[in-house]
Amino acid sequence: MLAIVSYAQRLNEILSDFAAPASQSVMVVSHRGDWRNAPENSLQAFQNCIDMGVDMVELDLQKISVTGLHVWHAPVMSMAKSLI
Numbered sequence: 001m002l003a004i005v006s007y008a009q010r011l012n013e014i015l016s017d018f019a020a021p022a023s024q025s026v027m028v029v030s031h032r033g034d035w036r037n038a039p040e041n042s043l044q045a046f047q048n049c050i051d052m053g054v055d056m057v058e059l060d061l062q063k064i065s066v067t068g069l070h071v072w073h074a075p076v077m078s079m080a081k082s083l084i
Helices: 004-019 043-052 077-083
Strands: 029-031 056-058 061-063 069-071
Touching: none
Parallel strands: 029 056
Antiparallel strands: 061 069
């Protein structure tokens, strides 16, 4: 696993690429984490992406209470009731 300093350095590189429209860099972005090897949007799916060196992970946050957030890829939280 990379050290925190390495993460900060990589973040600065990614932000520099965003700021340079003519950049020739290719960025690897994962949608919902490594959903082929772990449940999508799970901590394990996100960790797998970090371990693979993925540049970014896309996820959806839903506000579920005044103090809580939930990672969920659906239009409404009521769809989750059938999974509980």
